[in-house]
Amino acid sequence: MYSFMNDYSEGAHPRILELLYKSNYEQNIGYGLDVHSEKSREYIRKLIGRQKADIHFIPGGTLTNLTVISALLRPHQCVISADTGHINVHEAGAVEATGHKVVIAASKEGKLYPEAIEAVLKYHSDEHMVLPKMVYISNSTELGTIYSKDELTRIHNVCKEKGLILFLDGARIGNALMSKYNDLTFKDIANLVDVFYIGGTKNGALLGEALVVCNDNLKEDLRYLIKQKGALMAKGFVMGIQFEALFQDDLYFRLAKHANKMAEIITGALTELGYSFYVPPCTNQLFPVVPNHVLEFLAQKFDFYIYKKIDQDSSVIRLVTSWATTQESVDRLIEALPKI
Ligand SMILES: Cc1ncc(COP(=O)(O)O)c(C=O)c1O
Secondary structure, eight states, rough: OOSSSOOOOOOOHHHHHHHHHHHHTTTOOOOOOOOHHHHHHHHHHHTTTTTTEEEEESOOOOHHHHHHHHHHSTEEEEEEETTHOOOOOOOOTTTTTGGGOOEOOOTTTTBBOOOHHHHHHHHHHSSOEEEEEEEEEEEOOOTTTOOOOHHHHHHHHHHHHHHHHEEEOOOTTTHHHHHHTTOOOOHHHHHHHHEEEOOOTTTTTOOEEEEEEOOOOGGHHHHHHHTTTOOHHHHHHHHHHHHHHHHSSSSSHHHHHHHHHHHHHHHHHHHHHOEEEEOOSSSSEEEEEHHHHHHHHHHEEEOOOOOEESSSSEEEEEOOTTTOHHHHHHHHHHOOOOOO
């Protein structure tokens, strides 16, 4: 049985483990104030072209989302998310549990557009309703799609015009930036959003996300607010070391590129065999439409999620490749796929 369920099934890239091992007996300062975390911050600041960006390491995606959103909103304010957004669908109401409503907007292929944001603003007309103050997007999205520079710029513009904070969930930002369809850079992202995070968990780290605060007005007291949510880790250096290994050279990008490449090979084979896709494949998450009999047969050899039923005869499945997916496992999957 081989798993194409997600990109966090494996441990960590050996280079990360090596650096962890090498620094194992070092005595580090706690709570992210150690030399490794500082080095990682410097690498990331250089990469995004923002010497003044504040960077905090937080162990998981949901924790980062709920911490950022609750830290930056006042009690009556809400966050706008695509209906497919992770904070809306897959976080067990974590954001709502902090007291902030997640207001959903219609999405297209997992992406949010200015028109949908404006529709939410128009609907929320007075103090009897929550006040929209933040827009949450993810890149790559929960459907593996990516924002173009033009699309992100248009969202940036509407946020700027309406006084909304733009927060980008980058759990899979590496896969987005390494997509062959991508035209955004880390620098563009840092210029266009107020706050974002660089996902480590799904790109070769044992765990950890690097939260990057670009907007100076949003930096105040964040360490207190992170601590209050239990997200300021005593052994923060464990994340610092991992991000150091990921960003001291191009490892972060190579790992994401590899995952995308494996997905691209699967995409090519599926297309050749006559399969269609629920959304256009562009990163390491694929959503092919599969006849139910094929699905049952595949499930005997591989693990994957069934995303949704299309009709009586077919379903959309989710196949995810990772930094550790081997060519051999991809070949095995392709060999098992019948022509349709
Ligand atoms: C886009 C996105 N954001 C956030 C998360 C949450 O991460 P975690 O499960 O580490 O809380 C995920 C997890 O799959 C995700 O896909």
